[in-house]
Amino acid sequence: MKAAVIVFPGSNCDRDMAVALRAAGADVTMVWHKDAALPAGVDLVAVPGGFSFGDYLRCGAIAAQSPISRAIVNHAGRGGYVLGVCNGFQVLTETRLLPGALIRNAGLRFVCRTVGLRVATTDSAFTAAYATGEVIRIPVAHHDGNYFADADTLARLEGDGRIAFTYKDNPNGAALDIAGVLSDNRRVLGMMPHPERAADPALGGSDGARLFAGLVGQFATT
């Protein structure tokens, strides 16, 4: 699988994402946000965590205007896979690849801790390696992870099985305990928790490694 990890000037989980993808067997290229095109033949675009442009405006709002963001939207439009983690999820909602928005945590404070996540659907390349209803442990680290969408959107997400993960103990006030959502074609996933921080047993857990292994594995068989 060929993966591109996008680097905005304030990305700070870009290396961590590349390490986790490579460990799962992906061929990873780092792509600078000022580039207007993705490398040829990319299967997966990963938008990593961090503070893309300082997040002084809405998180991810300026990143959504970078040249590379147009290319990411086009890639998704062609049916390509996109994974956005934390700030990457915020960028994907700002580009409208995913519905809803991430607003300030209900507790108003930054929160960094390992949380329990319930796998709400296995019907996606990202979640196929898990079992439905399984609880996995993945760290969160964010100030604006409170998922918000209007009632119709929430009902549609729920009805279409597009909620990928929910929190066991909601750390940020997210609607319906949503930790991650899928696009309509189930090929774009945005999630606030950091699977790349739970991809190595030495770091206290490897539940996140299955997301990457499952994703890369699907490409190996097709």
Next chain:
Amino acid sequence: MTDPEITPELVAAHGLKPEEYDRILTIIGRAPTFTELGIFSAMWNEHCSYKSSKKWLRTLPTTGPQVICGPGENAGVVDIGDGQALVFKMESHNHPSYIEPYQGAATGVGGILRDVFTMGARPVAAMNALSFGAPSHPKTTHLLAGAVAGIGGYGNCFGVPTVGGELRFDSAYDGNCLVNAFAAGLAEADAIFYSAASGVGMPVVYLGAKTGRDGVGGATMASAEFDDTIEEKRPTVQVGDPFTEKRLMEATLELMQTGAVISIQDMGAAGLTCSAVEMGDKGGLGIRLDLDRVPVREAGMTAYEMMLSESQERMLMVLRPEKEAEAKAVFEKWDLDFAIVGETIPEDRFLIMHGNEARADLPLSQLASSAPEYDRPWVASAPPPALGPLPDIAPLEALRRLAGHPNHCSRAWVWEQYDTQVGADTLRPPGRGAGIVRVHGTGKALAFTSDVNPHYVAADPFEGGKQAVAEACRNLVAAGARPLAATDNLNFGNPEKPEIMGQLVMAIKGIGEACRALDFPIVSGNVSLYNETDGRAILPTPTIGGVGLIEAGRPLIGSAAREGDVAVLLGETLGHLGQSALLRDLFDRREGPPPPVDLAGEARAAALVLEHAGRIGACTDLSEGGLALGAFELALAGGVGVTLETEDLAMLFGEDQGRYLLAMEPDEAAALIAASDGLAQVVGRFGGDSIAFGEASEPLETMRAAFREGLTRQFG
């Protein structure tokens, strides 16, 4: 705009004493201009010149085979093998944090990160040591919440994991909080960048954010006591922009790769002034600056303001002229300012041009080296009141109340606001002794700790200084790390008072003695004096930031006991209750001498732990709260109970030094005890779901609840 006339009042407002002003007149042979007065005040304040402490700082051990660069540069550098180096330092931002806690603490983090990456190192770990007033004091919630949010706001965005620190409360800090920030970074040992300029006619380049009026006079403010005019000082606090700092780091490290950098210095306290003078002085050169070329954020800034601005996220660099285009391209990639603002000159001169006029023309070397140095009078501290009788309290109740006390309870409320894992190399996050970060792509790991017990230092500065160093070493050893070196952040009151100066002198002597005995040199540091409000000083607080190395293939020692482990106590227990947490925090009794520190015993115990690291399941050093609190922490981390054989209050809560508590499988324990020459013994057993001292017991869950809610009950 005409400059104000130089009057005795103006001189005093710059924090200069009349005799210091006379010294300026002697050096330059005329009255200074307004800009020159500002430059002198910036260079000669306590914060930049160390004029009260230098005589004593010189006595600290700063060398060793592991030391690549000791004090005097932006940060200290130690060898960690395989051609790699660790660059680290701790620095205070106390005064700004009390005036405006969010920005004060945030820019403290920004400043220390800049010190590290200026030397060519990518930051990999941060810590912070915080001291606040009594939890019930009306300002404490505001200061704590603001400082923690500021530290998180800056470090999280920049992208460095915060892996450790300290938090204490005492009414001595009601009027002056302490915010000490630590950062460490990794570099190639043969690619460390220093501040000494070289070569005549080399371009002096300004990098990073634009210059504004923020922080003008900040370093002078940080060298003064507070009184009721403190609100007027708010404009002297700088405003941080961690996103710019992140870009500045990436651009600086990228630039260093191109070979364009001759020397580099970050603009911290007294910004352009300090950085330019330091580069010139270390290189034996003069510097000419043309302020019309300095990127500014606002129009109409005077030379005085530009020279004293403490706008953040700026660097000064001497550039190889043939690399200019390449260097400029790197900064344009990261959308940062890059401007040639001057050059190195052969004569000993600091020449500041603005609007085609010389605003300052001073002998540069004298500006750097002729700062006054004082041998201030000092007296030994008065001994503390004698130790009274044993308090009347059941040991389990004492533990429950200590475990829930703001000084000893869970700090999760604080560190969950910090990103503790960015970089995906954090092997042990905060809350369990030393923080541990692996060296990316190698089998090595680094341990970080920050320690001091200011109550011990107040009661006996010499023993207290020794203890801070010994405890830092123990925390590293307890993680399986070999102590490498330390940074010291000395926070004290007004050194013009002989009793405060006495605390400083004796604490430095104690630190020096312990560092020599434990082969733990001080390679960087910072002094923060005048931490007083309305004449009342803080507790003497010499924070020791220690780093240790766990070599590839060496075992990491855990921090959680397992069911069936035996509790092994290493070191001698006499039941020393003088200055203990038990007496102070539960009975408000600050009595007796602090526990003495036997440095030879410390070294013996450390050697034993490291030699048997592979046998040890979990380990903690014993410090505040003694055996009882240490056993509780190992048990809680493992989610198991613990039974200790003793029910003697002094044996449980005494704070005798040189001790470790180990959780081990019985066979392994027997082997270690046999090899310990009588130093180690079994004192109890981990398992079950209650905490027991002798016959008395209480559910672990009750204790856990008290521990967990200690801060949230107070601060929400």
